[in-house]
Amino acid sequence: xxxxxxxALIDVGSGxxxxxxxxxxxxxxxxxxxxxxxxxxxxRSEMLQDxxxxxxxxxxxxxxxxxxxxxxxxxSSPSFGLRARVRSVADALMLLGLDVTSRAVxxxxxxxxxxxxxxxxxxWDASARIAALSGWLAQEVxxxxxxxxxxxxxxxxRDCGIVIxxxxxxxxxxxxxxxNLDAKRSFTAVEQADCPTxxxxxxxxxxxxxxxxxxxxxxxRHHHERSALAPAASELPRVSRLLIAVSQTAEHxxxxxxxxxxxxxxxxxxxxxxxxxxLDEDGLRSLHAGATAIIDAAE
Amino acid sequence: MTGFHLRSAAPRVxxxxxxxAEQAGASLCVLxxxxxxxxxxxxxxxYAEADAVIARVAGRFRSxxxxxxxxxxxxxxxFVALLPAVDxxxxxxxxxxxxxxxxQPMPLGGxxxxxxxxxxxxxxxxxxDPLSLLERADRAMSEAKAQGGNRFAVIxxxxxxxxxxxRAARQDLEIEGVLHVSLATGxxxxxxxxxxxxxxxxxxxxxxxxxxxxxxxxxxLQLVAVAxxxxxxxxxxxxxxxxxxxxxxxxxxxxYRTKVAINVSRLQLCSASFLSVLHAALIxxxxxxxxxxxxxxxxLFMDVSPVVQANLRGAHEAGVGLAIDDFGTGYSSLANLKxxxxxxxxxxxxxxxxxxxxxxxFLILGAITRLAGELGMVVVAEGVETAExxxxxxAAQVDATQGFLHARPMSEEALLLWMRTRRxx
Numbered sequence: 261x262x263x264x265x266x267x268a269l270i271d272v273g274s275g276x277x278x279x280x281x282x283x284x285x286x287x288x289x290x291x292x293x294x295x296x297x298x299x300x301x302x303x304r305s306e307m308l309q310d311x312x313x314x315x316x317x318x319x320x321x322x323x324x325x326x327x328x329x330x331x332x333x334x335x336s337s338p339s340f341g342l343r344a345r346v347r348s349v350a351d352a353l354m355l356l357g358l359d360v361t362s363r364a365v366x367x368x369x370x371x372x373x374x375x376x377x378x379x380x381x382x383x384w385d386a387s388a389r390i391a392a393l394s395g396w397l398a399q400e401v402x403x404x405x406x407x408x409x410x411x412x413x414x415x416x417x418r419d420c421g422i423v424i425x426x427x428x429x430x431x432x433x434x435x436x437x438x439x440n441l442d443a444k445r446s447f448t449a450v451e452q453a454d455c456p457t458x459x460x461x462x463x464x465x466x467x468x469x470x471x472x473x474x475x476x477x478x479x480x481r482h483h484h485e486r487s488a489l490a491p492a493a494s495e496l497p498r499v500s501r502l503l504i505a506v507s508q509t510a511e512h513x514x515x516x517x518x519x520x521x522x523x524x525x526x527x528x529x530x531x532x533x534x535x536x537x538x539l540d541e542d543g544l545r546s547l548h549a550g551a552t553a554i555i556d557a558a559e
Numbered sequence: 560m561t562g563f564h565l566r567s568a569a570p571r572v573x574x575x576x577x578x579x580a581e582q583a584g585a586s587l588c589v590l591x592x593x594x595x596x597x598x599x600x601x602x603x604x605x606y607a608e609a610d611a612v613i614a615r616v617a618g619r620f621r622s623x624x625x626x627x628x629x630x631x632x633x634x635x636x637x638f639v640a641l642l643p644a645v646d647x648x649x650x651x652x653x654x655x656x657x658x659x660x661x662x663q664p665m666p667l668g669g670x671x672x673x674x675x676x677x678x679x680x681x682x683x684x685x686x687x688d689p690l691s692l693l694e695r696a697d698r699a700m701s702e703a704k705a706q707g708g709n710r711f712a713v714i715x716x717x718x719x720x721x722x723x724x725x726r727a728a729r730q731d732l733e734i735e736g737v738l739h740v741s742l743a744t745g746x747x748x749x750x751x752x753x754x755x756x757x758x759x760x761x762x763x764x765x766x767x768x769x770x771x772x773x774x775x776x777x778x779x780l781q782l783v784a785v786a787x788x789x790x791x792x793x794x795x796x797x798x799x800x801x802x803x804x805x806x807x808x809x810x811x812x813x814x815y816r817t818k819v820a821i822n823v824s825r826l827q828l829c830s831a832s833f834l835s836v837l838h839a840a841l842i843x844x845x846x847x848x849x850x851x852x853x854x855x856x857x858x859l860f861m862d863v864s865p866v867v868q869a870n871l872r873g874a875h876e877a878g879v880g881l882a883i884d885d886f887g888t889g890y891s892s893l894a895n896l897k898x899x900x901x902x903x904x905x906x907x908x909x910x911x912x913x914x915x916x917x918x919x920x921f922l923i924l925g926a927i928t929r930l931a932g933e934l935g936m937v938v939v940a941e942g943v944e945t946a947e948x949x950x951x952x953x954a955a956q957v958d959a960t961q962g963f964l965h966a967r968p969m970s971e972e973a974l975l976l977w978m979r980t981r982r983x984x
Contacts, residue, residue, distance in 0.1 A: 428842045456838035465839050468798050
């Protein structure tokens, strides 16, 4: 996440829309973390059938126009790397399969599950760019076990705990600013010094609740930990480490290519991420042109 | 742990090796290795140190088996090697080398520790299926252990038996398979059983996990045992914590101040991030800490490992209630009660089932209830099934009771309905 985007969360606007937003917020405050959309349960229960019916799942997704459009758009994007053109939900289902579709649906539903007002818009836009870049980068590095769709979903879910903490803990905005600037302590260590928990724990809890696969839940939980990335010492599954490395590298590319960033994550984690992806500094530079095209497409 | 297949993969991996052995016309030998006194290491030195010991033992095992076989991790301290075309002298030589190598001292908690293992050896019989072969290897290992450990025992290839051990092992693997699927698909449910005060009000509800295997409900105890063995417990535990907290939040929304009691396992409490997860669940559901309560067995309260103690203290300081579950079945001494940060004591059902006939049980119940009450704890009797048992508990001045007499565990929806009909606040 770009520091500017994270900063944007701090400057809460006080314009004319404020009253409407307050009303919306109040409404949302009654609920806890966004509950898992019913559609995910439905797709999952279809997957449990001996012969899952794609047509039935297609009908369920098509019943929600926004979701259907989001799925077609996401599956068609270069982040997913499908060579065939995706023109309908049925196409997306055939090409992605039920499992990946259910995760893609989770990713698309995520943003809709949170308030999409004012200062949160830029947060989600930044997450969307990191997700798009992550999906594309996963294809570029072409490592076994690392799927573009999973890298995309992870990029979106990774920081969702930040939104929850901002809405729950007064003073978390200042913590966030400090965590962005700290070049020594891990991001979550800074959070833990101020708060009883951190955004990675919250995000992982939400991922468990939304039935994301275990590798992804673990990756969310540990995505700021340098020790989790070291192959010898890490207890983290390889796929989880790859997801973390891809998203951190995607974030770094975004910051380099769009400039002006004050986060310190690459300083702390970059040299652990690159070897995991089989990249060096030259290799990273060679990705700039492709990454720029993806960022432009995501905007 | 690199180089080891997970337990959940065992049936598949062994089935593949069956086919390969069949095609090659070769035998298939199984070595089942189990660390001796692991529980002691765990209890005395804590989870992290015990893990380091396991990792070293696993490394030594791997170095002896090398390229000759396939490795599986069957439990926290249990490993299996599957070795094609290894005959009896060869297998015994390998087991001997293993015993010698594992016996080399390794650092543990500032001193040198000599690990020891028990090894079971067997071979595939033509009538075996993957599970029956593994069960026989496990049985051979148990024989080695029964002879004092630090040795190996051999059972020749023989037709599989339908022993209760084999049935239990089979059932465990079945439950594990279901748990894996359930955790990936959300096919799990929590049910809630009310705990009723003497005045009829609801003191709390206990969250209990429900999961069906082959159309039959598996007891929460059995589920947790399998989940602990396979490492699924952490994810499962986090899910239960969040769902339990959600139920507490919904009860509050409806105007009930009823606490939700959530069972916590040893592995969860051994995690350095336990408190973070607990707070995350509270923050996500906007609950005050005293809306939930954690239920732990006595042995966990007695656990000396610093992480467990810090987690218990942290939860207590945050205001989360701590209940001693299944009291009367473990080893806690009365003297220890004064040092525990517990807010509730739950008498095990085994104790209550002796009532009202067992006079001594009744006297102990009354005496401990008074003592716990003076220490500021709420006392609950579990497993109350008859009106006579309830009367005995009330006569012993127990604060609250839980059991089929009041209500069976029920879904959240049914619980809300049940609360409404009782008009309990």
